[in-house]
Amino acid sequence: MTMAPQQSKIDELIRRLDEAVMVADDAGRCRNVKKVLTDIVGSGGSFVPESFMRTATGHYARRLLHRDPAGRYTVLVMVWDRGQGTPLHDHAGTSFSALGGDPELDLVEFRQETVVHAGVGEAGALIPPFEYHILENAGDEPAVTIHVYGEEMKHCHVFEATEGSSYRRHYRELTYTE
Ligand SMILES: [Fe+2]
Numbered sequence: 001m002t003m004a005p006q007q008s009k010i011d012e013l014i015r016r017l018d019e020a021v022m023v024a025d026d027a028g029r030c031r032n033v034k035k036v037l038t039d040i041v042g043s044g045g046s047f048v049p050e051s052f053m054r055t056a057t058g059h060y061a062r063r064l065l066h067r068d069p070a071g072r073y074t075v076l077v078m079v080w081d082r083g084q085g086t087p088l089h090d091h092a093g094t095s096f097s098a099l100g101g102d103p104e105l106d107l108v109e110f111r112q113e114t115v116v117h118a119g120v121g122e123a124g125a126l127i128p129p130f131e132y133h134i135l136e137n138a139g140d141e142p143a144v145t146i147h148v149y150g151e152e153m154k155h156c157h158v159f160e161a162t163e164g165s166s167y168r169r170h171y172r173e174l175t176y177t178e
Contacts (some may be wrong), residue, residue, distance in 0.1 A: 009047035084137025
């Protein structure tokens with residue numbers, strides 16, 4: 001029996017990610033994962049199932065494509081309609097901001113470090129402590145992104161702007177879109 005090309009590409013993605021995450025250090029793992037993503041996406045053809053590509057109303061869509069049975073990583077597909085994005089948020093991995101103040105207790109301030117305009121087929125990585133970020137669709141068409149997380153991210157913190165230049169931290173549970 002022959003497998004659908006879509007499924008064989010997903011199988012290849014998973015097989016290569018299984019290898020990529022075996023490296024012990026964060027930077028090396030991120031490098032490996034980025035290479036896998038750019039290789040697979042760059043090899044052409046759409047392999048993300050249609051059901052994962054639908055936009056959601058009012059917020060970006062977030063769907064689980066694969067959960068590593070050993071719990072080492074998850075692969076998510078996100079769909080961003082025109083104008084959709086995230087609030088400023090963390091990945092619940094660190095406690096301190098670069099500009100002082102403990103986000104668990106205080107209002108915190110941020111300094112913008114970098115702005116990356118990612119094109120089709122490009123990949124980036126995020127390693128604490130510079131983990132506070134906003135993602136948004138800057139284009140006129142819906143966009144699809146693939147995310148690989150260490151383990152499974154079930155919550156994060158979002159930062160709400162207050163008076164002045166400070167932000168207040170809120171706990172946010174993360175769920176998957178139908
Ligand atoms: Fe994020």
